[in-house]
Amino acid sequence: MTSPYVAIVEDDDSVRVALGRLCRAYGMSTRELATAHELVASLTERRPDCVVLDLQLPDCDGLDADEWLRERGIELPVVIITGRDDTKRSSEHVVLPKPVDDTTLLAAIRNVLNGR
Amino acid sequence: MWPHLSKNRVSRIAWLGALALGYYVAVRLGLSFRFQNSIIGVVWIANAVLLAALLLTPVARWPWVLAVTAVTHLAAMLPDAALWRALWQIGINAALTTTTALVLRRFADLPLTLATRRQVLVYTVASFALAALFALGTPIVVRSALGLEPSYTHAVAWLRVALSNGAALLLVTPVIVLWGQHGLTPLERLTPRAMLEGGAIVVCLFTVGFVLFGTGSEIARFPALLMLIFPPLLWAAVRLGPLGASTALLGIAAVSAWGTAGQLGPFVAFSDATKVLSLQLFWITMSTPILLLAAVIREREQAESSLLTLRQHLTHATRVATAGELSGALAHELRQPLTAILANAQAARTLLDKGFADADELRMILDDIALQDRYAADVITRLRAFVQEREPHFEPIALDVVVRDALALTKALLDRIGVSVDADLPPDVPRVWGDAVQLVQVVLNLILNACESMYHTPAPERRLRVELARNDTHFVELAIADRGDGLPLGAQDKVFEPFFTTKETGLGLGLAIGRSIVTAHGGRLWGENNEGRGATFRVLLRATA
Numbered sequence: 216m217t218s219p220y221v222a223i224v225e226d227d228d229s230v231r232v233a234l235g236r237l238c239r240a241y242g243m244s245t246r247e248l249a250t251a252h253e254l255v256a257s258l259t260e261r262r263p264d265c266v267v268l269d270l271q272l273p274d275c276d277g278l279d280a281d282e283w284l285r286e287r288g289i290e291l292p293v294v295i296i297t298g299r300d301d302t303k304r305s306s307e308h309v310v311l312p313k314p315v316d317d318t319t320l321l322a323a324i325r326n327v328l329n330g331r
Numbered sequence: 332m333w334p335h336l337s338k339n340r341v342s343r344i345a346w347l348g349a350l351a352l353g354y355y356v357a358v359r360l361g362l363s364f365r366f367q368n369s370i371i372g373v374v375w376i377a378n379a380v381l382l383a384a385l386l387l388t389p390v391a392r393w394p395w396v397l398a399v400t401a402v403t404h405l406a407a408m409l410p411d412a413a414l415w416r417a418l419w420q421i422g423i424n425a426a427l428t429t430t431t432a433l434v435l436r437r438f439a440d441l442p443l444t445l446a447t448r449r450q451v452l453v454y455t456v457a458s459f460a461l462a463a464l465f466a467l468g469t470p471i472v473v474r475s476a477l478g479l480e481p482s483y484t485h486a487v488a489w490l491r492v493a494l495s496n497g498a499a500l501l502l503v504t505p506v507i508v509l510w511g512q513h514g515l516t517p518l519e520r521l522t523p524r525a526m527l528e529g530g531a532i533v534v535c536l537f538t539v540g541f542v543l544f545g546t547g548s549e550i551a552r553f554p555a556l557l558m559l560i561f562p563p564l565l566w567a568a569v570r571l572g573p574l575g576a577s578t579a580l581l582g583i584a585a586v587s588a589w590g591t592a593g594q595l596g597p598f599v600a601f602s603d604a605t606k607v608l609s610l611q612l613f614w615i616t617m618s619t620p621i622l623l624l625a626a627v628i629r630e631r632e633q634a635e636s637s638l639l640t641l642r643q644h645l646t647h648a649t650r651v652a653t654a655g656e657l658s659g660a661l662a663h664e665l666r667q668p669l670t671a672i673l674a675n676a677q678a679a680r681t682l683l684d685k686g687f688a689d690a691d692e693l694r695m696i697l698d699d700i701a702l703q704d705r706y707a708a709d710v711i712t713r714l715r716a717f718v719q720e721r722e723p724h725f726e727p728i729a730l731d732v733v734v735r736d737a738l739a740l741t742k743a744l745l746d747r748i749g750v751s752v753d754a755d756l757p758p759d760v761p762r763v764w765g766d767a768v769q770l771v772q773v774v775l776n777l778i779l780n781a782c783e784s785m786y787h788t789p790a791p792e793r794r795l796r797v798e799l800a801r802n803d804t805h806f807v808e809l810a811i812a813d814r815g816d817g818l819p820l821g822a823q824d825k826v827f828e829p830f831f832t833t834k835e836t837g838l839g840l841g842l843a844i845g846r847s848i849v850t851a852h853g854g855r856l857w858g859e860n861n862e863g864r865g866a867t868f869r870v871l872l873r874a875t876a
Contacts, residue, residue: 227667229703233674236696240681271663271747298666300659314670317677 219328222246222263224254224280225296226272230313234267237317243324251280258289265324270297270310281308292327294320347395351403354380358407364588371471371491373588373607374614377404378424378496379503382458385432386443386504387511393432397425419470427465427496431457443508445573446629451622458500459493466493487604494611501618502584505577517574528570532579535563540583543597544590551600557613564617568625576625584614642847647720649844650772653779654718660743664710668703675700713740716768717775723766727875730763730770730799730809731756737774738797741782749790750782754797761874763807769848773856776841777811777868784815784866792864806854807874812867817860826858 221243225231228249235245246263248254251272257263268280275283281293298313309323357380361372377400384396401421408417435441439453466472469492476485483491521529539559543550550556560583567579590596591610598609654661679696682688717740734756738745745752763770778795785793794814802808818826825831827846832839842858849856854872861867 227671229671229699229706230667230674233671233678233699236678237674237681240678240685240687296670298663298670300662313666314673316673317681 218242218244219264219324220244220246220261221324222248222254222257222266224248224251224266224272225269226250227269230269234320237320238267238324241317241321251275251283254280255284263291265292265294265328267294267296267320267324270295270299278308292330294323294327296320347399350380350384350396351399354384354400354403355407358404362407362411364592371488372495373610374499374502374584375492375495376499376503378428379499380507381424382428382431382500383504383507383511385428386435386441386508390436393429397429401425416470423465423468423470426468427461430465431461431500434461442512443505444512445505445509445577445622446626446633448623448626448630451573451619451626454505455501455619455622458504459497462497462500463489463493466496491607494608494615498584498611498614502577502581502614505573505622506581509574509577513574529575532563532567532571532575533582536567536579536582537586539563540586541590544587545595547595548599550595551597554597557597560617564621565624568621569628571625572629573622573625576621580614580618580621583617587613643723644720645840646769646772646844646848647718649840650768651718653772653775653841654714656779657740657744660741660747661710661714663747664743665707668707668710671703672700672707675703717771719768721768723769725764725766727762728765728767728770729758730760730807730872731758733767733770734774734797734799734809736767736771737778740771740775741778744782745778745795748782748785748793750785750793750795752795752797756797756799760799760801760807763852763854763872764875765852765872770852773845773848773870774809774811776845777870780841780868781811781813781815781865784813784817787816788814788864801874802871805874806871809870809872810867811869812861812865814861814863814865817864817866818858820860823858823860827856 221238223231223234223238223245225234225247226249231247231249235247238245246257246261248257254266254268270276270278272280278295281291281295284291293308295308295310296313296315297310309327311319311323354377357376361375361377364373365371381396381400384400385393388396404421404424405414405417408420412420434457435443435454438457439450440447443450443454445451445454466489469488471480471483472485472488472492474480475483475488480488539562543556543559564576564579564583568576571579587596587610591598591606598606598613601609675696679688679693682692713736734754738752738754781795792814796810796812798810798812800808800810827842829843830839831843842856846856849870849872852872854870856868856870858866858868
């Protein structure tokens with residue numbers, strides 16, 4: 216896969232913009248979204264290869280969003296990032312604590328893409 | 332015995348010189364202040380000077396003090412008295428003063444401050460009992476018992492020597508010791524207002540003193556006038572502490588002695604012996620209650636000030652505890668800018684490595700990094716200001732800024748539990764007189780309390796309304812309304828009791844501390860249930876203008 220298309224769902228503008236820059240610097244193309252609703256709306260246009268999802272979104276929990284997608288048969292590789300200390304609930308997912316290093320983030324994205 | 336430092340040696344020699352001079356003056360004063368036909372002084376100040384010197388020096392240096400005063404005693408007495416009598420006096424005086432000093436060292440918790448009732452009582456009892464005891468060994472008492480002194484029976488001689496020494500120890504020693512310990516620093520520390528009050532007390536004392544003891548014998552017909560001495564003395568005891576009280580007592584004693592010696596004042600109608608006894612009893616009965624009162628007031632002041640310090644520590648401790656409760660949310664708040672900074676820096680680095688770097692893009696990235704860094708620094712600064720332990724600093728405070736600070740500190744928490752805040756904070760509300768950090772603490776506790784009460788409220792309905800308004804011309808009111816469980820019915824004030832809590836975590840001190848802070852600001856804090864859901868807490872504070 217030469218240029219994966221990554222959706223970044225994060226409500227904090229500065230973090231979203233910075234993560235977008237980082238992914239693009241590594242040659243990915245990105246879509247930056249602030250809420251889970253925006254993510255769902257964007258799926259009708261172009262489906263991303265992978266989603267970087269913040270655990271704590273204003274309209275819903277990142278894990279709930281992931282579940283919602285799966286219930287509708289939308290299988291998307293997800294990398295979850297979180298600023299919280301409690302990552303218990305998400306043992307089945309890759310959960311990266313913030314601040315996240317570029318190598319860690321890229322490796323996680325690569326892993327979920329390959330695992331598809 | 333002396334330390335090697337020559338500077339110290341010089342100052343010690345100067346100290347002993349001053350002692351010799353003071354002792355000499357005291358002996359001459361004692362000798363000159365006798366009524367006709369008496370060889371016993373009304374008040375033997377020399378022993379008071381000696382006891383004060385012993386109390387002000389370590390035991391190791393007592394031999395020097397005793398030696399210097401013995402030589403001075405001989406020099407001052409020999410013109411009037413035989414050598415054997417002077418030596419006898421030196422011996423018995425040394426015995427009295429060293430015993431008193433040792434008893435005080437053992438039982439009175441030196442240094443002598445006369446700032447506790449216990450010390451005043453121990454001092455009074457010890458100086459009197461020992462003065463009475465050692466009077467039995469003085470030449471005049473022993474010799475009159477043997478029939479060698481024609482002018483006295485031994486009982487009268489004993490009573491007069493005992494009272495003469497007792498009055499001196501009670502009136503003079505405290506003044507020398509207290510001023511000797513403090514030097515002039517108590518005067519330097521006075522505020523202009525306290526100085527004015529002290530001056531007024533001195534003027535009153537001397538006015539009353541001179542009216543009572545400086546007028547002719549007609550004053551003796553109105554003995555009740557003697558009571559006039561008490562208002563200024565009580566004033567001194569209440570406002571000036573043990574140092575001021577003992578100095579005032581000595582001042583009054585000096586004026587009364589001067590007047591009586593000049594055949595003025597209320598005691599002149601009596602015979603010489605009765606005059607002396609009246610003066611001594613007047614001094615003695617007046618001293619102990621006044622010194623006790625000064626000690627009681629000082630004890631109360633100290634209790635109040637330690638209570639205040641304790642309350643400050645508690646206020647600070649609860650602030651730290653609150654910050655602890657917020658730490659999870661604050662960590663999240665710091666991780667956001669840190670995430671952005673790291674991602675931005677690594678993106679820039681990668682762009683440079685790959686040769687894609689565009690100057691404008693790099694500039695934007697660097698600007699963002701700086702911005703995020705400042706944001707993180709603000710979070711830390713706000714938190715530091717909140718948890719720092721410091722003296723309260725009262726100044727005119729804009730409450731809208733206080734509320735904004737408290738909201739900023741709780742922003743991450745409010746976001747996390749999904750509470751939307753609707754704040755109406757007009758900037759033109761008058762300022763209030765207060766301590767900014769403590770007021771932030773009050774508002775923050777109210778916000779946290781509101782958040783906790785909304786635990787059972789469905790997420791979309793978790794709303795907080797914060798309203799600041801001028802209540803009337805004199806007060807500013809801050810209202811914080813939640814949509815939570817509300818206050819327990821019929822016990823709406825119970826939530827302000829310490830350790831009252833409805834949740835599993837937390838000490839239940841937030842609202843209690845909040846109310847004590849607001850009360851200390853001269854304001855009011857109370858809570859009431861809303862018409863619909865939840866409760867509203869109101870803070871009323873006096874406006875500065």
